[in-house]
Amino acid sequence: MTWFLLKGLLRDRHRSLFPILIIAGGVMITILSYCWMMGVIDDFATTNAKLDTGHxxxxxxxxxxxxxxxxxxxxxxxxxxxxxxxxxxxxxxxxxxxxxxxxxxxxxxxxxxxxxxxxxxxxxxxxxxxxxxxxxxxxxxxxxxxxxxxxxxxxxxxxxxxxxxxxxxxxxxxxxxxxxxxxxxxxxxxxxxxxxxxxxxxxxxxxxxxxxxxxxxxxxxxxxxxxxxxxLPNMMYNEKTASRMASQFNARFSGSADDQAPVMMTLREQNNIGELLDIVNMEIFIIIGGLIFVMSIVLWNAGLMSGLRRYGEVGVRLAVGESKGHVYRTMIYESFLIGIIGSVLGTVIGVSVSYYFQTHGMDMPGVIKGSNMLMSNKMRAIVTPASYYIGLIPGLIATLLGTMIAGIGIFKRQTSQLFKELET
Amino acid sequence: MKNNVLIKTENLVKNYPMGGRKFTALNDINLSFNSGEFTGLVGPSGSGKTTLLNIVGALDNPSEGHAVVIGKDTSQLNHRESAQLRNEHLGFIFQTFNLLSVYNVFENVEFPLLLLGMSAEDRKKDVLQALEWVGLSDKVKSRPAQLSGGECQRVAVARAMVKKPKIVLADEPTANLDAANSYNILDMMVSLNKELNSTFLFATHDEKVIKYLRRVITLTDGKVVQDIEKTPEPNNA
Structure with a gap:
């Protein structure tokens, strides 16, 4: 039965190829946006660290x-x-x-x-x-x-x-x-x-x-x-390590009122970088969250449309003797499979493109011309561990959700109603 | 051949909500069908033919009364039990064939057997036999889109008959076929009815089908107005 359904899935491009492409595209855009914004933040922090603030x-x-x-x-x-x-x-x-x-x-x-x-x-x-x-x-x-x-x-x-x-x-x-x-x-x-x-x-x-x-x-x-x-080693900034070090260092001189006593400050504590990073992080959260939400709606809708389009097929399968539960479960399995393939494909493409931009960057001198911020003219993406799973939210969960909601119609409709839709 | 009762309806009523009122599609239907019958529900559009077929096929529940199919009251069955009844004992033939377009002829006919959990070897034997019944042994690998309307309906008949069901429900099976193909399909159904002793129950207003029936039940406005047995007049052309 599984192989039979899989054959149908592979042969029907409307159920396999197109949804996979939509999911892959959505996941790719999500990952690319995420990596790009993380790259901009990382570049900002790294450039400041190298030139001005240190870790x-x-x-x-x-x-x-x-x-x-x-x-x-x-x-x-x-x-x-x-x-x-x-x-x-x-x-x-x-x-x-x-x-x-x-x-x-x-x-x-x-x-x-x-x-x-x-x-x-x-x-x-x-x-x-x-x-x-x-x-x-x-x-x-x-x-x-x-x-x-x-x-x-x-x-x-x-x-x-x-x-x-x-x-x-x-x-x-x-x-x-x-x-x-x-x-x-x-x-x-x-x-x-x-x-x-x-x-x-x-x-x-x-x-x-x-x-x-x-x-x-x-x-x-x-x-x-x-x-x-x-x-810090390998130029990897770690806020916790830096903060701990700064606290310990400053504690040694806390008893002194001498203006010439040394003070250690972390990267975040200088030039309002901490506040700026918090704001940018919040913006990233909003932008990426919004993007994931929009992609989720698109993919959910794709799952929904795919489910609705198949009411006719569902009618035949019910008539032949398949139970509603079995039909529903197979739709979910299919959706899971499509979601996984699309998400993996989108993640591979998204991470690859991001990695390209991490390595080669993109010249954007016009964007920061005249700026006093320590930012590179060449903006880069950065691939982080989250890049590998962030696309699963719109890619898999939204697709599954769309199919599940569309599939509820199978249970809510009288079987004979599915038949009528089959005949039209 | 033992002719036992396969389908029995008692005081069957089916209402549909329509606006603020209810529309009565079936009203006090009391019928019984024996094994091996070749019977048609005839009547104009809206007379309740398809509704009765749906209730008998466990696709819909009656509003009142009972439909007992192969000893089971369809109104008492849950989704799974209804599916099991259809899977094991019922075959459906539709006006628009309703083949699964992504599967070839063999696979379309094989599908009901997959649900029955049969082995690949048994499935292959039964599918090839069913395709031989309908004269499509040479179209095993064809997709529905590559077949004519008549051939598609023959595949649909093979799909309905492959599990040798006790009851075959056919809703306007010739409505989309020309005369030659209609007679071809009907001859084939008569032949299978005799060979397998399956009960064929049609919903139709096609005169070509009516000629083949041995029992004609006429429905008007959801009521049985006539129930007669007759001598079939198969096409001799």
Whole structure:
């Protein structure tokens, strides 16, 4: 009997192929949307972590209070010793001291007069130590457009767009005009070793990156750093781990009223990222939930129509002697089978397409042009464990539900009524 | 051949709600049918022929009275018991053939036997025999869409007869057939009626069918107005 019904199912495209395609399409759209939105969130969090917040960040309390102003006069001091302590206390994390600064970058002509100049957003990081992960973490090697990364003291890299706008060539001298940590004027010459493009609109306009030792020297911040960023293993952020670490760390200094005492903050606690992620997560929940609901209605309707279309067939089967219960159960089995096949197919396609976009991304520079948010121009999907089962909700449950509701008509109708529908 | 009573109706009434009132489709029907009968319910449209056939076939329940089919009161049967009665003892033939379009001729005829739980070997033997009765042994693999109307109805007859039912209920079986095919089908039914001693009960107003009947029950407005036995006049053309 099972094989007999299966043959009918396979031969009738209206009962097999078309519903499978509808389910697969619905499931695919659901998964793709989910992966895409998760990818956008992940990119946002990862980009912020790499460039600005770390998974945890240590600053002085005074610096943390007004961190948006980059108050380097409140920077951490005796950083070398502090880093050694951190590496000993938290050996699983990679610690990266950084100095953020702003200033003017001036490009003189052959007579030493200003030929061109522009404001820069500066970042001093460990580019020259052998054990530094910074170049890999930020993908600087891949980001180089012209020239190369700094290989010795006194070299910097700048944004490709900044260099193009100001007509700067590789090897040119650039003078940084900024303020020291003590409020004095800082003037320091550098050589432009290369130009880079992060693919992040907020940075690609006017970034300058130099080795942290050069910036410490230029800004009078010997053995100091504005902030020390900590990264969990494999760049996998875990809010619970980060929070626990931050609580333990901060507890050690809770008794001190010193503004210069260090404070550890998690990624979520910085730049309102937590609130933003909560809002985005809620939006994702609403959007994906809405999508699943709509797809469920579509697939439910498909199941309903399929069931109604078969009232005639049901009439024949009842006349021949099949019981209503058996007819109903076989419809549910069929629906389950179709739902499973469609869901698996949709999941395979949806996850595959998502994986493609996870690997290759999609260039969307226009979307975030002018944005100050640290987001990649190339948006990516991300495949998570939930990607493999989220499609089952519309794919299987809605299909089954549609068929079950349509099938109730079998019981509610007089058998003779099914016959009349058979005759029409 | 022992002619025992297979179907008996007692004070059978069937009402349908219509607007705020009720429409009486069958009114005080008292009939009995023996095994081996070749009987027709005749009358104009709306006279209650199909309703009576549905009640006898355990597809519908009477509003009042009883229909006892092969010893079972159909109004007392649940879905499963009704299905079992149809499965084991009843064969249906419809005006519009109602073959399952995705299955071939063999599979359409095989379906009732699957429900009876017969082995593949027995099913094959019985299906081929039924197709031989209706002269379609060469169309085993054909789909309904590849058959003529007459051939489709012959498949429907084979499907109804393959389990050798005690009762065959045929609702306007020739309505969609031309004269030649109608006579062909009717000759075949007469032959099966004699060979298997199945009771054939028709709902019809087709004169061609009426000529073949041995008993004619005339219904008008849900009442039996005439119940006569007659000599069949099979087509000799």
């Amino acid at each position: 945890v960040k240590i600053m002085t309390r005074a610096y943390a209070d007004i961190s948006s102003q980059v108050p380097n006069d409140f920077a951490l001091i005796s950083v070398t010793g502090f880093l050694n302590t951190l590496k000993k206390d938290y050996p699983r994390l990679d610690w990266a001291p950084r100095i953020k600064f702003g200033g003017l970058l001036d490009f003189p002509d052959e007579y030493g007069e200003t030929r061109a100049q522009g404001p820069v957003v500066g970042l001093g990081m460990d580019l020259l130590s052998g054990d530094s992960q910074e170049k890999q973490r930020l993908g600087l090697e891949k980001a180089v457009i012209n020239g190369r990364l700094p290989q010795s003291r006194g070299e910097i890299i700048i944004s490709e767009k900044f260099a193009t706008d100001l007509g700067v060539d590789i090897g040119e001298t650039a003078t940084l005009i900024s303020a020291t940590a003590n409020g004095g004027m800082a003037i320091q010459n550098f050589i432009v070793a290369g130009t880079i493009k992060f693919g992040i609109a907020a940075l690609d306009r006017n970034a300058m990156i130099a080795d942290i030792a050069d910036i410490q020297y230029a800004l009078d911040m010997e053995n100091s750093a504005g902030e020390i960023l900590g990264y």
